[in-house]
Amino acid sequence: MSGERATPYVIGAERIAAAVADGPPALRFPYDASVLVAEPLHTERLVLRPLEASDAADVYEYQRLPEVIRYLPWPERDRAAGYEHTARRAAGRSLAADGDFVFFAAVLPGTPATDDPARDRIIGDFMIRVSSVQHAQLELGWVLHPDFQGRGFAREAAQALLAFAFETLNPHRVQAFLDARNGASAALCERLGMRREAMILEEEYNDGEWQDTAIYGVLRREWAAARG
8 A cells, every 4th residue: 555655645746856967948039030030030931930911811811711710709790890909919929928919920932922923821820828927828829721731831840940949948848728629739749749638628618619629738857868
């Protein structure tokens, strides 16, 4: 009996020791994402750079779709409201305080934009938001046009952004909050090495129903171990 009771304590002690070894919160803030306009992030097939107000036409192509809105806290918007929403999100450039955010446009080179064939198309956008400066926690989020889903683009972009977050911003923890019905995003979280940590029942009332929120997370040392 004594051995059985000791097991949770040992596991807890090991976790505490690992956390202590990680050190105190040390986010590299403030961070000005404007530098990524000229020097964006590159993946095998995508370019990730800060969202611009001029991306609104491409964004609206997925922002208006019922199958996209279903899993996001977005109301149905007409084109004018959608363009305004994109401009507000594109204004985020600095990460320094709780609630600060940067949205990254996922650009697919060689595919023409919906409003200008001379420009490359935005097929989705990915977010980094500051959950807690005090405790070094960031949030990751994403949305991708359904026409480009099922081809690995979301995983490709999210992996790059997760690496950028840990390597450049140095959070202790990165988390994601998603509609619990969104199986595709849940699967993406798991492929990124994130664990489901909690389920908040009936947290929000959207689309005429109460919706559950799933919380996923990964620690810096877990992410580093998985890469190494």
